[in-house]
Amino acid sequence: MASVFFPDNNESLKSLNNKELLVAVNDAVDSKKNSMLVILDKKTLDTKRKIVMDKGFTIYKINVDKERVTIVSYEGEVKTFNKDLKEISSEKIPLHFKSDDERLEEVKILGGKIYALVRMFDRDKDGVIGRIIEYNIESKDSKEISLKSDRDWEMTSMEVIR
Structure with a gap:
């Protein structure tokens, strides 16, 4: 085949x-x-x-x-x-998946930076449901922002606005 x-x-x-x-x-x-x-x-x-x-x-x-x-x-x-x-x-990109419960949900590439939305299927004990990772292609620097919610997400989407 x-x-x-x-x-x-x-x-x-x-x-x-x-x-x-x-x-x-x-x-x-x-x-x-x-x-x-x-x-x-x-x-x-x-x-x-x-x-x-x-x-x-x-x-x-x-x-x-x-x-x-x-x-x-x-x-x-x-x-x-x-x-x-x-x-x-x-x-x-240092995505640092913490478990099989996480996946790459969305990626945006703008001005030499990559923005990655990592989604968890279930919230953790602290209410974290996902993370946004900003990765600079030139410098290799990265920042991470945890996303918290009081409920699980059915769908996610990310838009980067400059």
């Missing part, structure tokens, strides 16, 4: 430049194939090239800005590429 690749969310398609589109896809059927970035010609939609991610790197979010392409995995790994898609760096 051949693997079937899908974009994971509505932000998996980005304009790389005037001539190319960038699509992030994961093997969503049997998870045996590595995730990929697929570069398409904007006029013809023909595949120009594919960049295969490392084993275990499941693409969660991509961001394209003036200088770089930043990719975050579900596991909190960050890969940074230049505009020619040559890898510049690979690192890990």
Whole structure:
């Protein structure tokens, strides 16, 4: 059986430049194939090239800005590429999952910083239901804010406003 690749969310398609589109896809059927970035010609939609991610790197979010392409995995790994898609760096956001009860719920990438919302399925004894982690790509500094609630969350969403 051949693997079937899908974009994971509505932000998996980005304009790389005037001539190319960038699509992030994961093997969503049997998870045996590595995730990929697929570069398409904007006029013809023909595949120009594919960049295969490392084993275990499941693409969660991509961001394209003036200088770089930043990719975050579900596991909190960050890969940074230049505009020619040559890898510049690979690192890990300090998500510090405390249990199997936590997962990466949302990621925003803005101005050289990554904002990650880590959600817990059940509140802990102190009422903490999640955390927001701010990670600076350049300095590698991170800050964490605990989120408390008096009830469990059904759904979560995060928007970063500057």
